Amino acid sequence: KNEVEQSPQNLTAQEGEFITINCSYSVGISALHWLQQHPGGGIVSLFMLSSGKKKHGRLIATINIQEKHSSLHITASHPRDSAVYICAVLSPHSSYNTDKLIFGTGTRLQVFP
């Protein structure tokens, strides 16, 4: 079982729909990243959060540390939101004096006009 699981793996939506992408993890973490990878391959960091909620434009990220779960919401989705969304957690390293990044496998979102 992967330490970081994302669901769904694939998601299609009509323009304007509300989107939710989920990330569950089985390890202790200090923080969680959400990344967006565009169809052309470029990667953009969306959020880093360790508690509560963050909002940027139409994107909202929440995290529940007790439940080991984070969600990424997109309101009023648009075709330009079509991308792969990747969750990554920072978890204590067993042999290094730093946290390690563990990535989920990503959720592929397609938004149709």
Place this chain on the structure above:
Amino acid sequence: DAGVIQSPRHEVTEMGQEVTLRCKPISGHNSLFWYRQTMMRGLELLIYFNNNVPIDDSGMPEDRFSAKMPNASFSTLKIQPSEPRDSAVYFCASSKAGGPYNEQFFGPGTRLTVL
């Protein structure tokens, strides 16, 4: 301000050859990361540097891989000898400080094909 610069953007080489990938981080950023992305394994952190010093190289697959950061504006990832299973997209990213605890800015990636 220019973003993270990687070169080359594409590299095709034959098994056994040495490959060197290059990265110039954003000016003023103190942390630099090398990632590998494949269909099978997704995105993986290979190594990261803080103030030019390697902090975590636990993701480096094996001794064929080495990374250096001789100064704050340049880093290399070398594979010697290369193997077909090294074919992947290699991303470099940088952040202002604090390693993976800050927002990272990614370069466009180098697509490596080893025949």
